[in-house]
Amino acid sequence: MTFADGPGEHGAAEAHRAAVRGLIDRQPDHLDLLHRVCRAAAGALSACGAGISVMTTDGIRGVSAASDPVSERIEELQFVLGEGPCIDAFAGRQPVLTADLSAAATYQWPVYAPAAQDGGVRAVFAFPLQIGAVRLGVIDIFRDKVGPLTDEELRTALGFAAVTVEALLDRQANGHSRDGTAVLDVGHRAELFQAQGMVMIQLGVSLGEALARMRAYAYAENRRLEDVARDVVNRRLSLDGEKE
Structure with missing residues (x-):
């Protein structure tokens, strides 16, 4: 996944990117790393939580991580119910940015959206973890207030997605498949x-x-x-x- 920053606007995103690269360098356990990335993303984006789901090309979830137990449950619900921003972002190969879950409850995710709201989530932003044709999963950002990400926050979120892909591929470098299967x-x-x-x-x-x-x-x-x-x-x- 690639992203571009405008002149003079990339400082915060690059700082977060460097911080997560530091986590990658220090953490040999990729599951522990994913938990740390979730916590770092939630803090950097003023979110109430974050979740990462690593998936196979057919959408089956394997490894998962979250910043906290509530976010873990909200992330898991999508795979229990078979609907949600994570599933749509993975299938559509593009971010799903939902600034107000109450609107999505009526037409997009009629079961997941009300359940997520019951858990305190008011907005969710899902970013596919992918590079070229290779899809590895999705990182979800949960917020307890309605409203879109700012341009800087969007760049930061894309940066977290990019370095998470780097981390996952690093763990597959020793002769493993690069389609997501090896980290499941x-x-x-x-x-x-x-x-x-x-x-x-x-x-x-x-x-x-x-x-x-x-x-x-x-x-x-x-x-x-x-x-x-x-x-x-x-x-x-x-x-x-x-x-x-």
């Missing part, structure tokens, strides 16, 4: 697919409907989708209502 928790992904298959058989529905049922259960029970999948695989949960 492959075990979680496989577990999700296995759980879908089990629910499909339990309920006699399609694979897509099985995922929808799991998402609905996770949302209703206020649980992470991967935790529900793990319980299904380990036979601690059956979505037909029977404990095994």
Whole structure:
């Protein structure tokens, strides 16, 4: 991802970019790094939180990080519900800038937007993590007040996205795939697919409907989708209502 700064206007964005590069240099654990980037982005952009989701090219989420537990839940909700700015930014390959979630609730994300508002979020700005044709995920910026990003804040957010891409690619440099797969928790992904298959058989529905049922259960029970999948695989949960 590239971005341009006007003459005399790039100082703050470059300072934040340099600070995050410093985090990259000091942190060998990329998951810990992503948490630190989220916290730094939230602070730099006067946000109530931030989240990063690393995804495969087909939109399956693997590694994720957030600045705080509330933001982690708001980030996770998008994948539980199957809608939200992160998903749209990844699919559309461009930022999704929503300065007022109340408007999005009526036509864009009818379930996610009200749920995010219940969590105190009033605006969200999603930036794809990509370079050329390669898509790695999305960084989301959450705010507890309505209003757009200023031009300087937009440049800063793009800078955070750019250096996050650099960090992720650095961790894939030793012979790994550069399509996002190498930085995913492959075990979680496989577990999700296995759980879908089990629910499909339990309920006699399609694979897509099985995922929808799991998402609905996770949302209703206020649980992470991967935790529900793990319980299904380990036979601690059956979505037909029977404990095994």
